Amino acid sequence: FPVKWAHSTSTMAAANEENIGSLKEQIAKVFEISLKVTIPEEPEVVPLIAACAKKEFGDYQCNNAMSLWAKIKGKGTDFKGPQPVGQAIMRNLPASDMIESCSIAGPGFVNVKLSKQWIAKCIQKMLKDGIDTWAPKLPVKRAIVDFSSPNIAKEMHVGHLRSTIIGDTLARMLEYSKVDVLRRNHVGDWGTQFGMLIEFLFEKFPSGEVFYKASKQRFDSDPEFKERAQKAVVSLQGGEEKFRKAWAQICEISRKGYEKVYQRLGVHLEEKGESFYNPYIPGTLDLLREKGLIEESEGAQVIFIEGKKIPLIVVKRDGGFNYASTDLAALWYRLNEEKAEWIIYVTDVGQREHFEMFFTAAKRAGWLPNDENKYPKTSHVGFGLVLGDDGKRFRTRSTEVVKLVDLLDEAKTRCKAALVERGKAAEWTAEELEHTAEAVGYGAVKYADLKNNRLTNYTFNFDQMLNDKGNTAVYLLYAHARICSIIRKSGKDIEELKKAGQLILEKDEERNLDYICSSLLRLWKRRAQICYPMCCVNIFMIYPRSLPVFTLNARLLGRLRKQADYCCVRQLLSL
Ligand code: ARG
Numbered sequence: 422f423p424v425k426w427a428h429s430t431s432t433m434a435a436a437n438e439e440n441i442g443s444l445k446e447q448i449a450k451v452f453e454i455s456l457k458v459t460i461p462e463e464p465e466v467v468p469l470i471a472a473c474a475k476k477e478f479g480d481y482q483c484n485n486a487m488s489l490w491a492k493i494k495g496k497g498t499d500f501k502g503p504q505p506v507g508q509a510i511m512r513n514l515p516a517s518d519m520i521e522s523c524s525i526a527g528p529g530f531v532n533v534k535l536s537k538q539w540i541a542k543c544i545q546k547m548l549k550d551g552i553d554t555w556a557p558k559l560p561v562k563r564a565i566v567d568f569s570s571p572n573i574a575k576e577m578h579v580g581h582l583r584s585t586i587i588g589d590t591l592a593r594m595l596e597y598s599k600v601d602v603l604r605r606n607h608v609g610d611w612g613t614q615f616g617m618l619i620e621f622l623f624e625k626f627p628s629g630e631v632f633y634k635a636s637k638q639r640f641d642s643d644p645e646f647k648e649r650a651q652k653a654v655v656s657l658q659g660g661e662e663k664f665r666k667a668w669a670q671i672c673e674i675s676r677k678g679y680e681k682v683y684q685r686l687g688v689h690l691e692e693k694g695e696s697f698y699n700p701y702i703p704g705t706l707d708l709l710r711e712k713g714l715i716e717e718s719e720g721a722q723v724i725f726i727e728g729k730k731i732p733l734i735v736v737k738r739d740g741g742f743n744y745a746s747t748d749l750a751a752l753w754y755r756l757n758e759e760k761a762e763w764i765i766y767v768t769d770v771g772q773r774e775h776f777e778m779f780f781t782a783a784k785r786a787g788w789l790p791n792d793e794n795k796y797p798k799t800s801h802v803g804f805g806l807v808l809g810d811d812g813k814r815f816r817t818r819s820t821e822v823v824k825l826v827d828l829l830d831e832a833k834t835r836c837k838a839a840l841v842e843r844g845k846a847a848e849w850t851a852e853e854l855e856h857t858a859e860a861v862g863y864g865a866v867k868y869a870d871l872k873n874n875r876l877t878n879y880t881f882n883f884d885q886m887l888n889d890k891g892n893t894a895v896y897l898l899y900a901h902a903r904i905c906s907i908i909r910k911s912g913k914d915i916e917e918l919k920k921a922g923q924l925i926l927e928k929d930e931e932r933n934l935d936y937i938c939s940s941l942l943r944l945w946k947r948r949a950q951i952c953y954p955m956c957c958v959n960i961f962m963i964y965p966r967s968l969p970v971f972t973l974n975a976r977l978l979g980r981l982r983k984q985a986d987y988c989c990v991r992q993l994l995s996l
Contacts, residue, residue, distance in 0.1 A: 445470050445472075445481065447519060448468075448470050448481050448483075448519070448533060449468040449470045451514060451515060451517050451519065451520070452468040452470065452483045452485070452510070452514070452531075453467075453468050454513075454514075454515050455510050455511075455513040455514045455515065456468060456485060456489075456510060458513040459489075459506070459509045459510050459513045460489055460493060460506070462493065462496075463489065463492060463493070466485060466489065468483060468485060469483065469484040469485050469488075470482070470483055470484075471484060473532060478524075478526060478532045479522075479523075479524065479532035479533050479534040480533060480534055480535045481532075481533045481535075482526075482530050482531060482532045482533065483510060483530070483531040483533070484530055485510065486503045486504070486506040486507035486510060486528065486529025486530065486531070487503045487528055487529060489503075489506055490502060490503035490506050490529070493506075502528070502529075503528040503529040504525065504527075504528055504529045505529075506529050507525050507528070507529025507530060507531050508525055508529070510529075510531050511523050511524075511525060511531045518536060518538070518539050519535060519536060519539045520533055520534070520535065520536060520539075521534045521535060521536035521537065521539075522534045549920075558598070558599075559595070559598045559599075559600055560762075560796060561600055561762040561763045561796055562600065562601060562762060563600065563601040563602075563603070563759070563760060563761050563762055563763075564595050564600050564601070564602050564603070564761060564762065564763040564764070564765065565602070565603045565605055565755050565759065565761040565763070565764045565765065566588050566591050566592045566595070566602060566603070566604055566605065566765045566767065567588075567605045567607045567764065567765065567766045567767065568584050568585060568587070568588020568589070568591070568592070568604070568605070568606070568690070568765075568766075568767040569581055569584050569585040569588060569606050569679075569683075569688070569690055569767075570584065570605075570606055570607040570608055570609070570768070571608060571609070571675075571679060572608070572609030572610075572612065572614065573608055573609060573610040573671065573672050573675040573676070573694070574614055574615070574618050574633050574671050574672075574674075574675055575609075575614065575633055577678070577679060577682060577824075577825050578824075578825065579807040579815050579825065579828070579881065580769050580806070580807065581825070582807070582825055582828070582866075582870070583769070583804050583807060583870055584767045584768060584769075584804070585682075585683070585686060585688055585690075586686070586688075586866075586867050586870045586871060587767050587802065587804055587870070587871070587875065588604075588765075588767040588802075589604075589686070589688045589689075590871060591765055591767065591802065592604050595763075600763075603691065603759060603761065604689060604690050604691055605690070605691060605692075605693055606679075606690040606691060606692040606693070606694070607693065607694065607695065607751065608675075608679075608692055608694035608695065609694070609695055610668075610672050610694035610695055610696045611658070611694065611695035611696040611699060611747065612695065612744070613650075613651070613654055614633070615653070615654055615657055615668060615671070616649075616650040616651055616652065616653035616654035616655075616657065617636050617637065617639075617640045617647075617650040617653075618633065618636050618671055619650075619653045619657065619664055619667045619668060619671070620636075620646065620649050620650045620653050621635065621636035621639055621640075621646075621650075622636075622667050622670075622671065623667065651739070654741065655739070655740075655741060658699060658741065658742070668696075672694075676692070678826070681826065682825050682826060682829070685829050685859070685863060686829075686863060686867070687863075693751075695744075695747045695751075697751075698747050698750040698751045698754060699742070699747070699750075701750040701751075701753065701754055702742050702746050702747065702749075702750045704750075704753075705746075705749050705750040705753045706722075706735060706736070706746065706749075708753070708786065709724065709735070709749070709782070709786055712785070712786050712787070714782060714785055714786060715735060716732075718732060719738070720738040721734050721736060721737055721738045722734070722735050722736035723735060724778075724782045726778050726781050726782065727781075729774075729778060733745050733778045733779060733782060735749065744775070745775065745778070745779055748775075748779050749779055749782065749783070752764065752779070752783055752788065752799070753788070756788055756789075756797055761797065762796045762797045762798070763796060763797065763798050763799075763800070764797070764798070764799045764800070765799075765800045765801075765802055766799070766800070766801050766802065767802045767804070768801070768803065768804075769803060769804055769805070769806065770803035770804060770805060770876060771803075772801070772803070773801060773803055776799075776801035777801070780799050780801075783799070802875070803875075803876060804875050804876065805874070805875070805876055805877045805878040805879060806878040806879075807878070807879060807880075807881050808878050808879065808880045808881065809880070809881060810880065810882065812880070815881050828866070829862070829863060829866065831883065832862035832863060832865060832866050832883065832886075832887070833858050833859055833862035833863070834858075834862075835862065835883060835887055836857075836858040836859075836861045836862040836865070836887065836895075837854065837855075837858035837862075839887070839889075840854060840857060840858060840861075841854075845857070860898070861887075861894070861895055861898055862887075864894040864895075864898065865886045865887050865893055865894045865895055866886065867894065868886070868893060868894035869881075869885070869886035869893065869894075872892060
């Protein structure tokens, strides 16, 4: 039974127009005031705000009543249950031009409907000042995003594609918030595979060609070769000239391959591979030793971590360093030399344990604060596996990992074929056709990755990601093109209309723009897509009251809203 809300007399400390924050944050601010007045004995309570599950309820809801009731029950309160608590929260809301109406549902959920005028005002402001004013201010000046990071001499696989796409998105989001971002490619250029490759290179390919597969076969089948390979790593890491040269050769070949993929995806990265940190490892370990963190265990040097059965090995039994020692040295370097305040690592969820363990070691060493909300801070952003149609790890028929280059090739080829089928080969120049096929094809691959839940596995499917009617980049691009054409045909000047400021939201379809607002808020984080909702807003400027266009757009906007909602940006943000 909905209970209507009337403005209370308390007013909100002048709504801060400058720092807009997300819609949710703004609503949280209003509720924070009410919660403090309603239950003064719980001043620390954090507003629980969520988007309403059903549109009929409103736009957002405050879910604090139940848990508050649980806290105050039996402590001499006048409230008789969670519902009266919800009603009081609603009554005590300060007057705010954001809110049109409120109602109570179930055991005290407070539903909020945003005011049309307020939405119109916000969009108008956004049109005038640009989307930049919506970027949140982050408490860090410099961040490092450690992403992509394939292993040299091995093929770059779809897992690295996910890391590349998610990492690039995170970097863009941070850059957009004016954080100085170091985009680090922490390539595996120092691991055990090198001993094997180098020995094989000496043996089989004096001219310098490398085949990881052949080396691996040899490594697995010949114990004598395996031993030589293990010694070769030590020689390499010890800096022996002959080994260094062979290593550099191998790295160069791989690097060229990676660069092509990055170029096609439009992703920029700076390589500082594992080998870079090698000289810093002994010093880093000394620092940890001084703190009494390193112990001897079965001939290896390790750090025991509370709650973990197996310790973090930092010096192997043969005296060599490993993935963990490198990561500790890299962390030291990033904090002290590069002065990064937030370091984000993007790898598959399988590596979570590794990150948890060396983050804990760094906290014990006093490099990082124990409080997760304080900076400098490290975060592991994990992601699920990419699966094939058979529900198993995505592989080609020959059961090998799928090569990224082949994947991108196929996306482009399929898009090109679809464009040719639509008669575009006759309409466009060969160059335009090529360019469009690339934009749509690679865009589709990126979008398909980002729209999925980051942490769960997802199925790679070309037909789905290239469907022009589905929740895909292809659909968005078509929608965008259509909107541009409507604007073009209107013959009106958008800039003039913006200045005139006549955005009016009257009909329900128009009111759908609130979703545009929240979509925009989410989408600023992914600059690439800002243009879509922005164009819709532009249309409303041109035809403030023409229903046919509205209905057309209501449908379009509905789709856009869904697309925005399902983007994993939201998950990414809850780092
Ligand atoms: N090379 C690693 C892999 O392919 C990822 C490296 C991630 N970064 C790091 N600092 N450990 O699994």
